[in-house]
Amino acid sequence: MADTSGAELVGRQAATVSPYGVFDLIGSVSEWVKDWYAEDFYQASPVRDPQGPSRGSFRVLRGGEWNEKSPNLQASYRGWDEVTYWGPTLGVRCAEDVP
Numbered sequence: 001m002a003d004t005s006g007a008e009l010v011g012r013q014a015a016t017v018s019p020y021g022v023f024d025l026i027g028s029v030s031e032w033v034k035d036w037y038a039e040d041f042y043q044a045s046p047v048r049d050p051q052g053p054s055r056g057s058f059r060v061l062r063g064g065e066w067n068e069k070s071p072n073l074q075a076s077y078r079g080w081d082e083v084t085y086w087g088p089t090l091g092v093r094c095a096e097d098v099p
Contacts, residue, residue, distance in 0.1 A: 018075045025075035026064045031093030035060040037080035058082060065089035 017023050035052025037060045042050065052060060058080040064073035067089060
């Protein structure tokens with residue numbers, strides 16, 4: 001299937017696949033996640049599924065938008081910003097647990 005619009009095809013760029021087989025966690029937009037940000041959180045966090053601190057001043061951003069350069073352009077990238085931040089390279093990451 002050829003794309004003649006010049007846009008990137010969603011879910012088809014091999015460079016965007018995670019080790020778990022999930023596509024497009026990078027290269028489109030950075031995504032807000034529900035976690036609050038604390039710079040030192042991972043020093044004392046649980047190893048499995050850390051949820052972030054219960055409150056804070058900044059929210060976590062994940063992934064990396066199309067205009068980022070390495071090392072920020074990776075699925076595990078963890079940035080932060082004020083909850084009022086909005087921009088054209090920002091989205092929301094939706095996820096749910098596997099039943």
